[in-house]
Amino acid sequence: MKTKISGVELRRIAMPLVTPFRTSFGVETSRDVLLVRVVTSDGEGWAECGAMSEPRYCSEYADGAQAVLREFLVPALPKDGLDVQAVQRTLKPFTGHRLAKSALETALLDARLRSADESFGSYLGAARDRVPCGVSVGIMDSVPELLDAVEEYIAEGYLRIKLKIEPGWDIEPVRAVRERFGGDLLLQVDANAAYTLADARRLAGLDDFGLLLVEQPLANDDMVQHAELARRLRTPICLDESIESAADAAAAISLGACSVINIKPGRVGGYLEARRIHDLARAHGVAVWCGGMLETGIGRAANVALAALPGFTLPGDTSGSSRYFATDITEPFVLTEGHLEVPEGPGTGVDPLPDVLDEVTVSSEWIAL
Numbered sequence: 001m002k003t004k005i006s007g008v009e010l011r012r013i014a015m016p017l018v019t020p021f022r023t024s025f026g027v028e029t030s031r032d033v034l035l036v037r038v039v040t041s042d043g044e045g046w047a048e049c050g051a052m053s054e055p056r057y058c059s060e061y062a063d064g065a066q067a068v069l070r071e072f073l074v075p076a077l078p079k080d081g082l083d084v085q086a087v088q089r090t091l092k093p094f095t096g097h098r099l100a101k102s103a104l105e106t107a108l109l110d111a112r113l114r115s116a117d118e119s120f121g122s123y124l125g126a127a128r129d130r131v132p133c134g135v136s137v138g139i140m141d142s143v144p145e146l147l148d149a150v151e152e153y154i155a156e157g158y159l160r161i162k163l164k165i166e167p168g169w170d171i172e173p174v175r176a177v178r179e180r181f182g183g184d185l186l187l188q189v190d191a192n193a194a195y196t197l198a199d200a201r202r203l204a205g206l207d208d209f210g211l212l213l214v215e216q217p218l219a220n221d222d223m224v225q226h227a228e229l230a231r232r233l234r235t236p237i238c239l240d241e242s243i244e245s246a247a248d249a250a251a252a253i254s255l256g257a258c259s260v261i262n263i264k265p266g267r268v269g270g271y272l273e274a275r276r277i278h279d280l281a282r283a284h285g286v287a288v289w290c291g292g293m294l295e296t297g298i299g300r301a302a303n304v305a306l307a308a309l310p311g312f313t314l315p316g317d318t319s320g321s322s323r324y325f326a327t328d329i330t331e332p333f334v335l336t337e338g339h340l341e342v343p344e345g346p347g348t349g350v351d352p353l354p355d356v357l358d359e360v361t362v363s364s365e366w367i368a369l
């Protein structure tokens with residue numbers, strides 16, 4: 001019997017953040033999340049779209065992702081057969097929209113794995129049952145405020161600190177964190193594309209602080225410029241926004257544009273493409289780690305499973321639920337000794353809590369197939 005897809009629910013929820021999160025491109029105070037639920041003859045699957053409410057991190061945004069799912073991606077789905085490869089073939093002719101495609105593919109994969117009683121971790125090839133966690137710390141109004149925030153996260157057990165930077169908030173906060181917490185702290189920075197190659201000398205100033213990496217210093221499409229910058233810095237360059245596919249990863253590695261890759265499944269169009277990047281990077285001795293888009297428990301569960309693959313050798317931005325939300329929409333992810341456990345149940349291994357979900361729901365639409 002072939003599985004039939006009867007329809008897809010697109011649900012928007014509003015999740016206030018416990019603390020504003022400032023990056024070089026803006027401030028988030030609440031997470032506007034698009035959830036995707038597919039209903040099939042074999043059961044349901046859930047996924048979370050990584051798009052933010054505005055197209056600043058990348059060109060996609062939540063309303064746009066919802067529109068492309070409604071108008072094009074969902075109607076194109078094969079009506080019978082829940083074969084993930086077939087779904088990928090159907091979505092391929094539509095250019096871009098990787099965050100939207102990823103959410104749809106992941107919800108379908110979740111449904112399929114649940115009906116096969118297999119976990120995401122087992123399906124993807126997880127090599128361990130827990131993953132080491134870092135935390136991403138936003139730009140603050142003052143250095144003392146930053147030091148207090150970092151101190152609290154270290155006390156909670158986070159094994160690696162990532163500081164968001166931008167021109168004017170780079171050397172000084174990094175120096176202050178190093179001085180206060182010492183040279184052994186695993187420390188890295190993320191510029192979200194805020195610099196240009198003309199800032200190479202300033203960025204080389206970061207070389208004194210023994211950082212694990214500098215993430216996405218230059219613009220998203222500055223692959224060649226990143227390669228040039230890599231020749232001028234001792235600090236390893238990690239790419240985030242620039243890598244939208246395994247082909248991008250291959251180009252970046254062969255150009256020498258990065259020696260580390262932040263893998264976000266949504267950004268690259270799904271978990272299968274994410275695994276391809278992992279395999280490619282591993283074969284080239286390029287370290288990878290799992291990034292984050294301020295996910296609820298739904299998105300976090302699958303990310304934690306991915307982060308358990310053997311090539312994920314650096315702690316990810318896979319923080320505990322309390323880093324983001326007072327109440328998560330699933331059972332919360334809680335750190336133990338700086339680690340999160342990989343869910344073991346079928347599919348993502350987590351379920352939305354109906355009461356919480358209802359409380360945070362802003363809208364819902366049903367697309368019948």
Ligand code: SMG
Nearest residue numbers: 023028136291292293294295317
């Ligand atoms: O999920 O903990 C998280 C956020 C991690 O810094 C983070 N994400 O560029 O890596 C990144 C940013 C993208 C989202 S910023 C609003």
Ligand code: MG
Nearest residue numbers: 190215216240
């Ligand atoms: Mg980043």
